[in-house]
Amino acid sequence: MEMTEIQRQIIILTQEGIPITSSPYKDISQQLGITEEEVVKQIKLMKDLDIIRRFGASIGHRDIGITANAMCVWNVPDEDVEDVGRLMATIDDVTHCYARPRHPGWPYNIFTMVHSYTRDDCLAIAKEISKLTGIDNYKVMFSEKEFKKTGIRL
Template identity: 65%
Template sequence: MDETEEKIIKLTQNGIPLTPSPFRDIASSLGLTEEDVVTRIEAMQDKGIIRRFGASIGHRDIGIIANAMCIWNVPDGQVEDVGSTMASFEEVTHCYERPRCPGWEYNLFTMVHSYTREDCEEVAARISQATGIMDYRLLFSEREFKKTGIRL
């Protein structure tokens, strides 16, 4: 990684400017063109320096305060199909298969965010109905300790 790439990372790691032309603004501060900045970001992704470049919404800041990890006991032979169905729900932001552990029969995990606990419960009930998986629990977040990525 060269010095310019490091500067680009430092300028973007806490979020890009909320302006109509954020990459042009970054480029201007570095004496580059907007195309140079975008090309360098893409090259850093290709080299694996940047794993992904995406948006993150501060869901608590906009009132989405009910967060439920839905844990599901899915028969092993059905995980692919059931997981695809669960992931297709727009309310599901994450869907993961995890190994079962002794005393822990749950192997599929979905994360649901909403405005109320009741909304999360309703989403889980709809997912259960759509998949036929009745053995599930909801684990609600009580508080958020940290939400940041790696920083230079």
């Protein structure tokens, strides 16, 4: 289904974040010349139609002191990727979980991201994931610098 112009405008107005006010939907509605109820209805409709996957707040983790970010890469038997990936995705400390192809010299086929206050915390999380899944062939790679982090933009 194609997006309507109002839906497109809602996405444009919210893709950098919603206003930090007591009535963000009202603020958006006033910019668009529609009711607050219509803004909420259109957001729900876009979610129901899979135009957007979710609509929610995200916290700037660095702003609250969470500076240890680790990509954990896992060598999972191919026949177990679906089950192990789904299990890893249920873990609260995992913020991203992807299956990716292996490459010559790179045996890892599941990638997860974990964030915490210290590198030791991230290492402990990876160790717990390893125990839970039975996957002990993994590496933990820490972010050194964030150059860019955004969602998809229209």
